[in-house]
Amino acid sequence: MSSSKEPNGATGPGGTRREFLKILGATTATTAAIGCSSDRVERLIPYLNHPDETVPGVSTYYATTCRECAVACGLIAETRDGRTIKLEGNPAHPLNRGALCARGQAALQGLYNPDRYRGPMLRRNNRLEPVTWDQALQALAQKLGEVRSAGRAGDAVFINASETGSFPAFLDEWLTGFGMPTHLSYDALADISAVAANRQSYGVSWPALRFSEAKLIVSVGADFLDGWGATVPQQLDFADARAKIEGAPRLVYIGSRRSLTGLNADEWIPCKPGSELAIVNALSGAAGASLDQAAQAAGVPAATLQRLGREWAATKPSLMLAGVTTANAMTVALAVNALNQAAGNVGVTIRPAEAISAFDTLSSPAEIAEALGRMNEGRVPLLFVRNANPIFTLPKSGKFAEALAKVAFKVSFSSYPDETSELCDLVLPDHHPLESWGDAQATATVMSLQQPTMDPVFSTRATADVLITLAKANQTTAAQYPAPDYRSFLIG
Amino acid sequence: MTTKMRKWAAIPGLGALAAAAVVLSAYSGASSDEGRDIEQPLPFPHPVHVKTLAMNCMYCHFAAGKSPDPGLPAVATCMGCHITVGPKKPDGSARPGVATLQEFWKKGQPIPWVRIHKVPDYVQFPHMRHVNAGVSCQTCHGQVQDMQRVTQVASLNMGWCVQCHLGESNPPFKARYDCSTCHY
Numbered sequence: 001m002s003s004s005k006e007p008n009g010a011t012g013p014g015g016t017r018r019e020f021l022k023i024l025g026a027t028t029a030t031t032a033a034i035g036c037s038s039d040r041v042e043r044l045i046p047y048l049n050h051p052d053e054t055v056p057g058v059s060t061y062y063a064t065t066c067r068e069c070a071v072a073c074g075l076i077a078e079t080r081d082g083r084t085i086k087l088e089g090n091p092a093h094p095l096n097r098g099a100l101c102a103r104g105q106a107a108l109q110g111l112y113n114p115d116r117y118r119g120p121m122l123r124r125n126n127r128l129e130p131v132t133w134d135q136a137l138q139a140l141a142q143k144l145g146e147v148r149s150a151g152r153a154g155d156a157v158f159i160n161a162s163e164t165g166s167f168p169a170f171l172d173e174w175l176t177g178f179g180m181p182t183h184l185s186y187d188a189l190a191d192i193s194a195v196a197a198n199r200q201s202y203g204v205s206w207p208a209l210r211f212s213e214a215k216l217i218v219s220v221g222a223d224f225l226d227g228w229g230a231t232v233p234q235q236l237d238f239a240d241a242r243a244k245i246e247g248a249p250r251l252v253y254i255g256s257r258r259s260l261t262g263l264n265a266d267e268w269i270p271c272k273p274g275s276e277l278a279i280v281n282a283l284s285g286a287a288g289a290s291l292d293q294a295a296q297a298a299g300v301p302a303a304t305l306q307r308l309g310r311e312w313a314a315t316k317p318s319l320m321l322a323g324v325t326t327a328n329a330m331t332v333a334l335a336v337n338a339l340n341q342a343a344g345n346v347g348v349t350i351r352p353a354e355a356i357s358a359f360d361t362l363s364s365p366a367e368i369a370e371a372l373g374r375m376n377e378g379r380v381p382l383l384f385v386r387n388a389n390p391i392f393t394l395p396k397s398g399k400f401a402e403a404l405a406k407v408a409f410k411v412s413f414s415s416y417p418d419e420t421s422e423l424c425d426l427v428l429p430d431h432h433p434l435e436s437w438g439d440a441q442a443t444a445t446v447m448s449l450q451q452p453t454m455d456p457v458f459s460t461r462a463t464a465d466v467l468i469t470l471a472k473a474n475q476t477t478a479a480q481y482p483a484p485d486y487r488s489f490l491i492g
Numbered sequence: 493m494t495t496k497m498r499k500w501a502a503i504p505g506l507g508a509l510a511a512a513a514v515v516l517s518a519y520s521g522a523s524s525d526e527g528r529d530i531e532q533p534l535p536f537p538h539p540v541h542v543k544t545l546a547m548n549c550m551y552c553h554f555a556a557g558k559s560p561d562p563g564l565p566a567v568a569t570c571m572g573c574h575i576t577v578g579p580k581k582p583d584g585s586a587r588p589g590v591a592t593l594q595e596f597w598k599k600g601q602p603i604p605w606v607r608i609h610k611v612p613d614y615v616q617f618p619h620m621r622h623v624n625a626g627v628s629c630q631t632c633h634g635q636v637q638d639m640q641r642v643t644q645v646a647s648l649n650m651g652w653c654v655q656c657h658l659g660e661s662n663p664p665f666k667a668r669y670d671c672s673t674c675h676y
Contacts, residue, residue: 042610050566056555057561058559
């Protein structure tokens with residue numbers, strides 16, 4: 001193409017240049033005309049009624065509780081012009097002392113998530129369609145009535161996110177009032193093996209860990225710097241421990257993957273996946289366990305394990321943590337607990353008396369499996385799911401989606417469309433925690449209150465308020481619910 | 493042919509001149525909205541409220557002394573009086589705008605006022621700092637109490653701001669004028 005023009009120097013390039021300049025001139029003129037015009041109209045929209053105690057452009061700060069995980073740290077939410085814009089840890093909260101993890105910081109992303117349900121949805125013609133709250137509640141009340149008159153309420157399942165505070169007991173009371181079994185408490189983030197082992201060894205689900213009291217910390221796959229257990233209080237205490245000028249503990253990490261904790265450790269002992277139990281048994285001198293065998297199984301030099309064994313025996317107080325995710329996770333956790341007990345760490349670096357309450361309500365995997373089995377047999381007439389997404393978080397081999405399909409009527413309280421809610425028949429979107437009243441039990445002696453930091457973004461409703469409305473409409477349960485809403489119920 | 497080409501070649505030069513003019517005008521104030529006559533959704537006569545009824549500016553613009561934002565009165569603030577002060581005076585003459593105001597209130601709609609004063613987004617103008625330093629509203633907004641319809645009086649451009657920060661206004665004020673005083 002261009003080769004035909006190139007020899008003709010007089011017209012070819014001249015014409016191109018002319019065209020270029022024409023375009024440039026026209027563009028400049030247009031840009032000048034549009035860009036410099038001052039006829040843009042910007043509107044100032046005032047309030048209809050000004051909210052009390054607010055000043056435009058000046059922030060209001062609300063103390064509330066983070067509900068991003070079960071630990072429930074204290075929050076200070078900054079709200080300006082009716083919108084919450086920033087979250088920070090509450091410095092006066094004994095659990096998180098002003099710190100807040102990345103997940104807590106990101107709670108606002110959930111609050112303003114553009115995909116949030118705008119209001120209740122009901123499945124019609126195999127599609128979730130928007131309905132009014134009256135229609136949605138009527139649909140649920142009718143279904144509840146049908147299930148009860150068929151005498152099948154005892155087979156209903158309610159899966160709620162594991163949480164502490166007043167809500168779990170409130171929910172169970174409501175379920176019992178309707179003749180349904182108590183709820184299942186589900187947490188995809190919790191280390192269920194460690195929780196089960198702790199309950200067996202110490203009688204509490206999660207003892208407080210005092211890194212700052214230890215001289216040696218050995219983590220067997222427990223990634224406590226990246227969300228394992230009670231994240232913020234543990235990391236704060238670890239930071240205190242390492243900030244010591246004298247006597248700061250040494251951290252050894254045993255694990256097949258070099259996690260965040262592994263990267264921050266003084267020594268990383270890479271072992272083959274699944275060989276952790278052999279190492280722990282060798283360290284504890286359990287019957288029939290030898291260092292050489294463990295070293296071979298783990299692919300670790302025997303000298304390394306020997307040195308670690310000597311260090312563990314000579315250093316007191318110490319702290320060993322187990323957070324492996326292999327099939328024998330609970331056995332590893334129990335072996336580690338036994339090692340800690342033998343070393344005299346319980347009550348020093350591991351304090352069951354100051355236990356974290358976060359995982360107290362957590363259901364065991366067996367309870368979840370039992371419900372899953374009943375769902376698979378088609379015996380569950382009604383299922384509720386709140387703040388949990390089992391289809392996404394349970395292993396695919398659990399076949400939760402297939403089991404869910406066999407449930408006659410599924411109700412989700414999810415605020416966002418997720419894998420589970422999209423397969424439900426009725427969606428009653430809950431408020432975001434930053435729009436809700438509530439409370440949480442951080443430890444046996446710390447109660448955290450939760451208040452809304454702004455008005456709800458969409459036409460959502462607190463699940464507790466939905467339950468109260470349903471109970472009031474029911475003759476047998478109405479008398480039990482004199483409070484108009486959950487806030488009044490909490491205040492008492 | 494060559495003359496034609498030369499003629500077109502002048503365009504980038506003109507473009508550069510225009511760009512220079514734009515940059516200079518930002519300092520001179522030539523590009524500001526001074527004196528632009530703007531029709532609002534309803535006529536709000538400042539003189540009646542400020543002079544006849546002796547209302548303070550901060551009765552309606554209540555946040556000017558405590559916030560970067562001066563505060564725009566909520567429709568409810570207007571209705572505080574205009575629930576009883578209706579569209580007709582006792583002598584039968586009209587109070588223009590009151591009917592429209594009451595209409596907005598009845599429909600539950602805020603009044604979509606047209607913004608008149610605005611500094612660019614990269615400039616901070618905290619009202620409370622100025623008000624609390626004793627700068628009168630009129631210093632920047634002009635004699636609003638005399639305006640039947642509010643227009644922009646000052647250029648609100650950087651040169652104009654700096655002049656006052658240098659202490660060249662009457663009465664004189666002096667304030668810091670390094671970049672980060674306003675551009676933060």
